[in-house]
Amino acid sequence: MSVPYLLNSEKGFVPASQRIPAIAKPFVSERAKKTLDLVERFVEEECVPADAIFNQQIKEAGEAHKQNIIGRFESHPQVIEDLKKRARELGLWNMFLPKNHFKEGAGFSNLEYGMMAEYLGKSGVASEACNCAAPDTGNMEVFAKYGTQEQKDKWLKPLLNGEIRSAFLMTEPQVASSDATNIEMSMRKEGNEYVLNGQKWWSSGAGDKRCKIYIVMVKSDPDNSSKYKQQSMVLVPAETPGVTIQRMLSVMGFDDAPHGHGHIKFDNVRVPVSNIILGEGRGFEVAQGRLGPGRIHHAMRSIGAAEKALEWFLARINDPAKKPFGEMLHKQGVILERVAKSRIEIDSARLAVLNAAAKIDEGDAKAALKEIAEVKVEVPKVLLDVLDRAMQAYGGAGISQDTPLAKMWASGRTMRIVDGPDEVHMLQLGRNENKRGDNLRKKLIAQHEKTKELYKQYGLKHEDPLQLNRISGGKSKL
Amino acid sequence: MSVPYLLNSEKGFVPASQRIPAIAKPFVSERAKKTLDLVERFVEEECVPADAIFNQQIKEAGEAHKQNIIGRFESHPQVIEDLKKRARELGLWNMFLPKNHFKEGAGFSNLEYGMMAEYLGKSGVASEACNCAAPDTGNMEVFAKYGTQEQKDKWLKPLLNGEIRSAFLMTEPQVASSDATNIEMSMRKEGNEYVLNGQKWWSSGAGDKRCKIYIVMVKSDPDNSSKYKQQSMVLVPAETPGVTIQRMLSVMGFDDAPHGHGHIKFDNVRVPVSNIILGEGRGFEVAQGRLGPGRIHHAMRSIGAAEKALEWFLARINDPAKKPFGEMLHKQGVILERVAKSRIEIDSARLAVLNAAAKIDEGDAKAALKEIAEVKVEVPKVLLDVLDRAMQAYGGAGISQDTPLAKMWASGRTMRIVDGPDEVHMLQLGRNENKRGDNLRKKLIAQHEKTKELYKQYGLKHEDPLQLNRISGGKSKL
Amino acid sequence: MSVPYLLNSEKGFVPASQRIPAIAKPFVSERAKKTLDLVERFVEEECVPADAIFNQQIKEAGEAHKQNIIGRFESHPQVIEDLKKRARELGLWNMFLPKNHFKEGAGFSNLEYGMMAEYLGKSGVASEACNCAAPDTGNMEVFAKYGTQEQKDKWLKPLLNGEIRSAFLMTEPQVASSDATNIEMSMRKEGNEYVLNGQKWWSSGAGDKRCKIYIVMVKSDPDNSSKYKQQSMVLVPAETPGVTIQRMLSVMGFDDAPHGHGHIKFDNVRVPVSNIILGEGRGFEVAQGRLGPGRIHHAMRSIGAAEKALEWFLARINDPAKKPFGEMLHKQGVILERVAKSRIEIDSARLAVLNAAAKIDEGDAKAALKEIAEVKVEVPKVLLDVLDRAMQAYGGAGISQDTPLAKMWASGRTMRIVDGPDEVHMLQLGRNENKRGDNLRKKLIAQHEKTKELYKQYGLKHEDPLQLNRISGGKSKL
């Protein structure tokens, strides 16, 4: 059975392509609109209903083993493979690779894919089903952008085909990794090999048995005078001797199996020198180049998650069985105000993300640094606020396994930390904005000089002889 | 002397047309870009320096009279007439009348004019200088849209020429005017005349001696079965016998002279029946038709005000004379975080307004109800928050007459009340959004039905037999 | 080994009894101060180090079974029994039963025990170790207050001895239980027995194998004209035939094993009529009588949890190994501001709880309704905010199993829902406060009348003849 609401175009249903914000319309091709509508249907009709199946398959796999953790991580839910097959049939595959940079992708702009990513964000399985899941997307971009042909053949090809998965290993437990120059995992060259020692954590996706390749940031040249050239990015196949997944980390109580977040030890791990990406000392460059579009993906999926939270919120407050004090919740002004707040916040945040995407499409991610940083901070906050309101409306059900809200909250909360905590981005944004400061002071002083002339011209008393000083920081006596 | 920063295109200066958000670019014509840059220069170089002159001319006029209030309201600062002359020379006149509706205007879209309005919002005198000041703009739209030829000749023409000003009288002190059906001022027909009795307040602009015409909403048919047809909109020349300005209201301590906010008494005021707009009982229709674009203007001017607040904020934290505890304020993380927050909030809010404008341009204000309501609530909040941060950075100077911040705050605060308090718009937004509620519940139920099929198909245990019930509000026994 | 910091009274350590807020000092006896210091040491030196042991014993029990869930819930960590033995040796047992109501307790006031509860809130095992854990505390109060001698002998005695545990079953999944009149589980009388049918969820503690008795709220007289007399409170031993724990609920991803939160089915469950508490139709009365002190316990434990979060926060920002961008986090103003905010919020909230406790001690919980409702809403918000700041400072570690923060956040989040969601308490508080409204209007009118007299007396012009009307809602003409 399919989802009748969508299929039958019942009253009130307006497909995604007809709900594009007015200001974004010029950026969306007819082909992208068709794909967008298809994504919406695929997600709502096939992926969302499969989310519970995915969770249950993992759970039963876990219970079928003596060792709890390993059971949950050893299984691979069949439903995901079925959905991948279905997505390929529908032509919904690798939509993420932006058309202006990569020939391997589906030919959409970042803004167009961003709109699709919103819908992918409404299901836990949809992104993987369309081969658009992190961290593979960013890793594929790295291979496509910086990889040698050999590296592309060996890793990009099976990644693009959804045959393997990958992880990106940067963060380390013993240092403040929000400043990536702090990383300590060492790499030294011995003959034709690099020898790696150290540990990484929050290696997302490393729990999955299909995760075959790690892109690892290491400190290769700790004495380099530039602290941005001390790092290299190197490929380490997951099965390389000396690599041990020490343990899996939980996120607000969830293990996120089977992908999970690994804490991984590297003990004299050896890889051929051909496994370097772009060259020794260029790790920072690779890391920087990887970031922009991925943040758009995260942000738009979060927008979709926020819309889903609002949908669950609305469903609850219209549930005729839930009448505290004799009335459905949607009769209460406090509740309606929260609905309105959610609507306002989501709509503004979406526009901010789409504008950032348009800016990337216009040039590159570097030109859109400000816009990307803005949505990196704004969007998770909106998502968490909307989720909190929905959870509260559901009472006990909202924090339990009976709604998707608690799990979504946990994932949303991580967004304020991954790729650097909010605080780092805020500080950077503030510093960049502050660069205008001196020029602005000069402008205010010049405007004040003009005002002083006008005082004379109009024969007025100058009331505040000190104002200019206050603006200029001058110290003239009265 | 002009303002060198702008004139000399010093390093760092990028004109307005080059700072248009990526996503808004397709909507701005080359002609609009040129005008936009001209508006920016006119505001920064001529209007902002004149703001202090305007205030001082009013102040000295006030001191020149025995009666404080009347002095401030009787004068008309010469600087405003000089700026109007200059604006006409530059071709910056009546930009607000949207091109798709009015032949009288300058031929810009709402989005294009919105961008210009942002800059007008940086000066207290700029809007009037360009004949784009409220409430005249809305009133001119009323005349252009609903006026008879006679009404147009008599009132629209001098308004378009900036020869007179006007007021819009709706709110009343004795009732809850946030619900306009409550208004009580009466109108009865006697022969060829209407006789009006009652009182209005917050009649903005009525203090100005050049304010010649009031558009007044009255209760003409209190017994009409439709409470939206009990009202009429009628023209009352300011000098009509029986009209008394009872007193002027202050806004957070400011009298906003010479325009001001009047509390006006109508005592058997008589006007000819030809003064009706659109016809008896159509007052609500006129009021509704007046609102949309005006809210965009308010919102974009508020965005401009927020940018100005941020500029003053940045100027202060880079003032070398202000070093509490040995460091300039921009060295402090707390301050930089506030700069970043301000940047994020302004940028998001601007996109929301531009999108609302694009939506109006696409169809009409009615189609953009949601978008307009969203910015009506969001933008003043952003403005007040940014202003508060700037004020705090300035300490005592920030709340005194030495910066424009306190006055801007007072004006910004009213934006949460005028045209209906936030709460009314939030409630309306919430109710409209909630209309999706039933359909969403049906979708969630249909998705759950699909999930139940998948449980069977994949041979899984159904963990929560109650989930559907919880969504659907059903009450099946376990 | 014991915890040296505390034992050795190293510099800087000030015991709990010397950190009592100035205003609370008159309420704390010397005996209570000694016990308070003992509680602090017991918690810090013995309970906190045992928290990880408790978690690990549960975890290994879970992994030792094929069936994940049941394993975690079937075990009973030995460490808890060892701590209980230790607590009894120290005389730290049943401190919660307030001295002015119950002879069975340790003889402390609610305020005194509240101070101890703060320290219990710093460890996951301390409350149970001292036999002061919810829901047993509330249930013991019910038995002590309303129980027959037979009921006391059978259930209160072993509860006071820590031999069994108990659950309180009120909430139901199919109705809006935030309004308790909605509950539907039925009870009918057949001879000397009651027959129960229905379901309950969020039956906290029901997962524990030592949980032997349920206090269950049922609808016994659905047709009673008073909707507060339709309910009865009845005792159901956990092993009664027809009782099935359908499943355990998770809280933000945590199962809270072994106590857990049960979803329980009652299928023709029969208990003798002597199992009624206080009498048929008096369920609401019992429920009301149970609530007050328990909310103080929750609130003070939450204060303790917030202090613990702040301690972890401070520990992190002083960690010499964590230097993003070259400086420890405590050098950053943004971080210090968050520390200060946390300090302010915790200190205010603690005073609010202690005042509520003093108010209960002065009379009873009924007289303290307002004060209790206030802290019910305020305290969890403070706790969650402080936790969020601490989590953010830790980055990935803060949301993982490596700190206690994520689990504390999940528990804290439930506090906004249990015993009624915030919204219900806010509405009630608002309504009660609003009862003053009419009298206040009369006062303002009377003051205005006096002002009018003074206008005359001082020979002044009355500027606003309408003001009184505006206050009074009168409608006099001008």
Add this chain to the structure above:
Amino acid sequence: MSVPYLLNSEKGFVPASQRIPAIAKPFVSERAKKTLDLVERFVEEECVPADAIFNQQIKEAGEAHKQNIIGRFESHPQVIEDLKKRARELGLWNMFLPKNHFKEGAGFSNLEYGMMAEYLGKSGVASEACNCAAPDTGNMEVFAKYGTQEQKDKWLKPLLNGEIRSAFLMTEPQVASSDATNIEMSMRKEGNEYVLNGQKWWSSGAGDKRCKIYIVMVKSDPDNSSKYKQQSMVLVPAETPGVTIQRMLSVMGFDDAPHGHGHIKFDNVRVPVSNIILGEGRGFEVAQGRLGPGRIHHAMRSIGAAEKALEWFLARINDPAKKPFGEMLHKQGVILERVAKSRIEIDSARLAVLNAAAKIDEGDAKAALKEIAEVKVEVPKVLLDVLDRAMQAYGGAGISQDTPLAKMWASGRTMRIVDGPDEVHMLQLGRNENKRGDNLRKKLIAQHEKTKELYKQYGLKHEDPLQLNRISGGKSKL
């Protein structure tokens, strides 16, 4: 006519002494209770009705002069003298001087007077009427604490009698005065005289013609190696030659006449060396000693102002003439939630202030630094939030002169700046709290060591060998 609500003890009226928070009761003597009730009646029945008279007398004085500003500042409203007479009759005079430090006062503790100050805060004239107005209170404390007998006779005596007023001059326009070491006004010794040059602003009260004496902080020894010994505090009679009030500053649009806030120039002003307070170089010491109790006064008056705002809020939402959409505002959940929030915030904040006062009474202001700083930041925020809610409920009336709310908001806003901006206090609070950081880390490490022993003792696997390292910042290899 008096105010009947209070006089007649109508139903619902409970006098102040019976509304003392439970936890504060032990601190209030019977005598203080009686005075407290008297203060409440005096304020509600005589001062509040006189507030409008005061404003109108100032206004008419302003209009009676050609020069606006000077008119408003030259007058002295008669009503204030009448109220002073009345207060002395009632024995309500100089209640502020704390009994444990000054024999000159009325013999109350800081906590007791704090409670009275709450009621004084409900009227604009009450504090002055009882001779308890800032800045005189702090200045009288300075004289009583540090003054020579000559200084006391000349200035303290008339101040205690309410015959003159005074000002405290510290802040300067050209430097960042939030750091008082920055002040620049110079003092040099010439024979038996000091010669003063420089400027001060925000000299509150200096506008009043009865303000006869300035206590002025100057830089007397700029080369002193200790930057806290470079300042002196010196007495300057207002009429001394060379002293010019340059202009008066406005606060959010209000001029606060007749007291006002002066910007004062000192041009070779000469005073005898006997005018020094405490001695050269001891300016900081005097400034520090002046601060504590004054912040309690401000805070408790702000609590009273917040209560008044809530009263006006409640009066409005129960106004039968104000029914937007057919219902009084108190029927709306959004409004009731704001009432509840206000109730919670005010009650918590009051407890925080009373606790700070108790702490001062227990020892001195120095011991209560933390508590004072906490309320310095918390209370104005609460006041402004409650005011904002009340203003919003009133719509236009809330921001106009028709309610006291706008003026109260302006005054409340300054509280976030005077005596140092919030940010300075937050930073200081954060730094002080952070001093515990190292000890806390040691405690957590010791607790973890104990846990490790327990792992062994219970035969458990140690899941996270890195945890200790993470806490300790150690860097052991895996």
